[in-house]
Amino acid sequence: MGFANKTVVITGAGNGIGRGVALLFAEKGANVVIADIDEHAGVETADIIKKQGGTALFVRTDVRSASDIVALMKATQQTYGSIDILINNAGKVLFKSPYEVTVEEWDDVIQTNLRSTFLCAREAATYMRNNADGGSIVNIASSRAIMSEPNSESYAATKGGIVAITHALAASFSQDRISVNAISPGWIETGDYTKLTKADHEQHLSKRVGKPADIARACLFLTAKENDFVTGVNLIVDGGMTRKMIYEE
Numbered sequence: 342m343g344f345a346n347k348t349v350v351i352t353g354a355g356n357g358i359g360r361g362v363a364l365l366f367a368e369k370g371a372n373v374v375i376a377d378i379d380e381h382a383g384v385e386t387a388d389i390i391k392k393q394g395g396t397a398l399f400v401r402t403d404v405r406s407a408s409d410i411v412a413l414m415k416a417t418q419q420t421y422g423s424i425d426i427l428i429n430n431a432g433k434v435l436f437k438s439p440y441e442v443t444v445e446e447w448d449d450v451i452q453t454n455l456r457s458t459f460l461c462a463r464e465a466a467t468y469m470r471n472n473a474d475g476g477s478i479v480n481i482a483s484s485r486a487i488m489s490e491p492n493s494e495s496y497a498a499t500k501g502g503i504v505a506i507t508h509a510l511a512a513s514f515s516q517d518r519i520s521v522n523a524i525s526p527g528w529i530e531t532g533d534y535t536k537l538t539k540a541d542h543e544q545h546l547s548k549r550v551g552k553p554a555d556i557a558r559a560c561l562f563l564t565a566k567e568n569d570f571v572t573g574v575n576l577i578v579d580g581g582m583t584r585k586m587i588y589e590e
């Protein structure tokens with residue numbers, strides 16, 4: 342899988358999973374554009390990549406802003422000459438009783454997670470469709486698109502929506518040779534992995550909690566040109582948790 346001379350835009354790449362995805366694409370030779378609202382963290386990700394000999398650009402972006410998204414893709418095109426891959430990863434979680442969620446909070450989660458995915462995909466695709474070999478988009482959903490704990494309505498709605506627009510966009514962008522897929526992560530530990538307990542790990546069919554690199558490797562697979570027969574799918578990367586049948590005793 343070759344990513345040299347490819348340009349990848351990753352939203353929310355300042356922290357957590359997005360940073361892990363950015364570091365792996367950089368290691369594979371891609372130009373990496375880090376789009377995040379958190380300037381400190383975004384610059385830090387870019388600095389790590391540059392210290393390791395990679396190529397990176399930070400563009401401060403609030404993915405709730407349509408004009409920020411337009412400026413992000415324009416800056417990427419102007420700096421590297423193309424946009425080949427987009428990873429829609431920026432997101433926020435809200436756990437709050439459905440009786441108490443305000444309209445403003447609901448709208449904020451929808452705009453951050455779901456509307457941004459559509460706007461970024463559409464804007465990036467307007468550039469990708471001019472590439473000789475098209476492009477590839479990965480939307481980060483969640484296993485919460487298909488399973489729930491209480492008090493997660495707005496987040497679940499965005500992740501279910503992301504899975505749905507993934508196959509819709511795969512159909513619309515196929516004429517422009519752009520593949521569109523989703524990844525649904527389960528528990529991916531972005532904090533101190535050493536603090537996890539034996540029970541945390543053992544409850545997974547895989548016998549371990551996930552790491553950002555697990556999602557990064559899935560992104561490489563879905564965006565590699567030789568895998569362009571894969572489009573419209575939702576790849577669940579969750580250590581088997583959504584396949585584990587549980588009856589309480």
Ligand SMILES: NC(=O)c1ccc[n+]([C@@H]2O[C@H](COP(=O)([O-])OP(=O)(O)OC[C@H]3O[C@@H](n4cnc5c(N)ncnc54)[C@H](O)[C@@H]3O)[C@@H](O)[C@H]2O)c1
Nearest residue numbers: 353355356357358377378379403404431432483526528529
């Ligand atoms: N960590 C998990 O267990 C897990 C599981 C399933 C899905 N996910 C999804 O993976 C993605 C990344 O999650 P994470 O755990 O790394 O989260 P995180 O909070 O560590 O990182 C999210 C990043 O998105 C950025 N961001 C938030 N709002 C933004 C905005 N308006 N504009 C631009 N950037 C913004 C943050 O600054 C941060 O850098 C999210 O979409 C999340 O829903 C995570």
